[in-house]
Amino acid sequence: MLLDPPPYLAALQGNVRQRLIPWDGAVRAGTLTEDQLARIRAVDKVKRDVRKQTVEADLDGYRTLFVGEPGKKSVLESAAKRQDVVQNILVLLSDLLDSVPALSKAILQTGDPYRHFLPLLAHSSNTEDPIPLLTSTVLVKLLSGSRDESPATVGKALPVIFSYLSSLTKNSDAGLQDIGVQEYSSLLYGRAPRQQFWKQRSETVTPLIEILRAAAGVGNSDASASLWSGATGTTRSGFEGSLSGGVGLQLLYGVLLVMWQLSFEGEDIGDDINDEYDIVLLYTQLLRLSPKEKTTRLLISTLLNLLTQNQNTLLPTAVLARLPALLQNLKTRQFADPDLREDMDKLRELLDEYTKTKTTFDEYVGELNSGHLRWSPPHRNTVFWAENARKILEAENGALVRRLADIMRKPWDNDKAVLAIACNDVGCLVREVPERRSQLERLGLKTRVMELMAEPDENVRWESLRALGGWLQYSFDSTK
Helix, strand or coil, rough: CCCCCCCHHHHHHHHHCCCCCHHHHHHHHHHCCCHHHHHHHHHHCCHHHHHHHHCCCCCCHCCCCCCCEECCCCHHHHCCCHHHHHHHHHHHHHHHHHHCCHHHHHHHHHCCCCCCHHHHHHHCCCCHHHHHHHHHHHHHHHHHHHHCCCHHHHHHHHHHHHHHHHHHHHCCHHHHHHHHHHHHHHHHHHHHHHHHHCCCCCCCHHHHHHHHHCCCCCCHHHHHEEEEEHCCCCCCCCCCCCCCCCHHHHHHHHHHHHHHHHHHHHHHHHHEEEEHCCCHHHHHHHHHHHHHHHHHHHHHHHHHHHHHHHHHHHHHHHHHHHHHHHHHCCCCCCCHHHHHHHHHHHHHHHHHHHHHHCHHHHHHHHHHHHHHCCCCCHHHCCHHHHHHHHHHHHHHHHHHHHHHHHHHHHCCCCCHHHHHHHHHHHHHHHHHHHHHHHHHHHHHHHHHHHHCCCCCCCCHHHHHHHHHHHHHHHHHCCCC
């Protein structure tokens, strides 16, 4: 599906095209040269095919018009003090880049093609100033039309463009958000731009995740707890089967498209994007709420990319998020898109294969590695602890129990159940392998259990008391 052009941008460009510019007066004032005006008039307000033929016949001349050359100013330099002329030139160049693909490559062959454009992105901090917005559109078309991945593009231009576009995605105006997201999508045409996009993720990815969380009805302050509550069936406001947060379908689709493009770098970023943004949980929740087949397709395809390339780390989280059960429910829906059906089958097969070979111990390890505990079957299963407590303490030189300690150190203000479950697990470890209690004490677990006895939450207090009972029982028995 092609995204509709953002109405905000289309209206702005239309208004600029309709303005009458006193070109002859601009020449007399020295704003333009006769040569520059001749080239502008040859392609301004003419049919697309005439425009294409004119530019292709004089590529060097039009390249020089817009970016200059030694000893000859570009039209943007010449007209720098005339904002109306600069706006007109930017819209004209945007139109030419649409009509004449060869112009992009010709411009980028210049020694410093971005010299006159990048400063215009910082022309003003006022979001109503059209020059930065029109400039970003030109730069995006220039890069996407040439699919350039040169050091000048990736190292110099893209970081500045991404920073500017991030200001649009963080704006409260949905029209500006649409423009920022669509221009992101146009720029993620290859591996190098996608890697740079991820490198700047605090600017680029984080605002998009915030939009997706809003659509899922999840606040950013308690996103993880809210998502786990949804995954475990503990419904709360925002999990009522429909999108929320005032996120329009066009914006939602645009954000999902950008994240899908980014997911092709899943081998490099998969673990980090899940650790930082709970992407598997978030996408599972969005899949439950997906309003259209086209959004469902992007959600499924993104999950498939990430899970396929990070099976050891992300498949356990997908199971904890109850993605397999959700896919079974979706199987009953009659999707028309054959690619969606194919990706869904592949994702279902991937998860089925994993769950067939997964033991209860694997399930517990996956839950620890997810960084979030829930009342899954292993926690209350006495046989599980009898068989696996020592294994948990010894596995990976104690890495699992250190992970449990890391989880317990957090306050979990929005999900106190995690602390109750952790206390339960500590108590089980002490009761099953009392001679290893010093290992737990060195990690600060006994101290933390004692601290949690003062928690306001009744369940946390009860589980911490039970856990401490294991230490007290051992101490009492050893004095007999």
